[in-house]
Amino acid sequence: MQQHSLLERLFALSAHDTSVKRELMAGLTTFVTMAYVVFVVPNMLANTGMDPGAVFVATCIGSAVACLLMGFYANWPVGLAPGIGLAAFFAYSVVGEMGYSWQVALGAVFIAGVLFVAMSLSRVREWIMNSIPLCLRFSMGAGVGLFLGLIGLKSAGIVVPSDATLLSLGSFKEPQALLGALCFLMIAVLSFWRVFGAILISILVVTLIGMGLGLVEYHGLVSAPPSLAPTWMAMDIRGALDLSMVSVILAFLFINIFDTAGTLMGVAHRAGLIRPDNQIEKLPRALKADSTSSVLGAFLGCPPVTSFVESAAGVAAGGRTGLTAVTVGVLFVLCVFFAPLAGMIPAYATAGALIYVAMLMMGGMSHIDWEDLTDAIPAVVTMIMMPLTFSIANGIALGFLTYTALKLFTGQREQISPSLYILSAIFLAKFAFL
Secondary structure: HHHHHHHHHHHHHHHHOOOOHHHHHHHHHHHHHHHHHHHHHHHHHHHHHOOOOHHHHHHHHOOOOOOOOHHHOOOOOOOOOOHHHHHHHHHHHHHOOOOOOHHHHHHHHHHHHHHHHHHHHHHHHHHHHHOOHHHHHHHHHHHHHHHHHHHHHHHOEEEEOOOOOOEEEOOOOOOOHHHHHHHHHHHHHHHHEEEEEHHHHHHHHHHHHHOOOOOOOOOOOOOOOOOOOOOOOOHHHHHHOOOOHHHHHHHHHHHHHHHHHEEEEEEEHHHOOOOOOOOOOOOHHHHHHHHHHHHHHHHHOOOOEOOOOOOHHHHOOOOOHHHHHHHHHHHHHHHHHHHHHHHHHOOOHHHHHHHHHHHHHHHHHHHHOOOHHHHHHHHHHHHHHHHOOOOOOHHHHHHHHHHHHHHHHOOOOOHHHHHHHHHHHHHHHHHHHH
């Protein structure tokens, strides 16, 4: 009774018409739907030269701290972890394509996180969100989805380089390509039938098949956590202050802002956190918890930590308070003992998850006004230039410049906000001088 009384005081369970049991089950549901992140992120960041074991621990601890902060401070039923799209940008664009060290990339994550916190403490965040057109907001999410999909297809060997056509279809005679496709299809089918933990189940099943084919070596399931030392406080902030990193920092910042806004708004409506005056209960606290998590994650060695849309699964299971988020956080802490399992997950298994998540992220394009070419064209430019240039930052920059130019030269200057002029000038200077 005393424990329940303490939880009641901390999370106001009765006021939200919920119970301890319901909140714990909701937390378990959210965790199972998003636990794939502890396999996918270390697999991605291993390509940068980062120590996979340290990244695994950083992902688990960063996610846990963020969830606990969201639960205790904001009392929201939201799970947080490093964003998959942001991790892809970190690994394959900033480090892989642009050639920066992973330490500098972490420095950019830290700076973007500090800016996000500052914006969450002021009205600047609201000003920027309101001044960026809806067509660009939705196309950014869809573009990140295409970028993720290309990475997943490439990792599985389903799409391969070609001297003649740049890209070509890989061979399904290769087991990795076949298993990557199988993982994607399995996730899609299980998700359609609303199977609990569809992504996690599919990744583990494909890993077991790979083990049976001799493609995966068994290393055990549980061990002491790997050392966090290789990534702890390793960010190079001075290197990230270089002028050429402006677009990278802005890309981290914008994607995080709009991902967070969309997720938190959606969860708030589903969890009944809208007050009679249409204001969202403790939204400023939720935004501060989310933005602060990115800064804390950078200290550990994580890509930007953000609210996960999979939290909606926990809300559907009855989660209404921060106890759901705290449960997710505790489960992420326990994950650090499963490093051997994470180390066995092959790239083609996580590739299936990336392709599936990419498909979901494309849904935002349905909100574009396709009849207005001055909206539709910038949206398409933003979306397709991310995978084609292998850079989320380039896609955002080219989309913003296209929007500003089209609205300017078609007599629609009133649709260009002051912040859009400023950002377009920054992006134009980047292409002209950097």
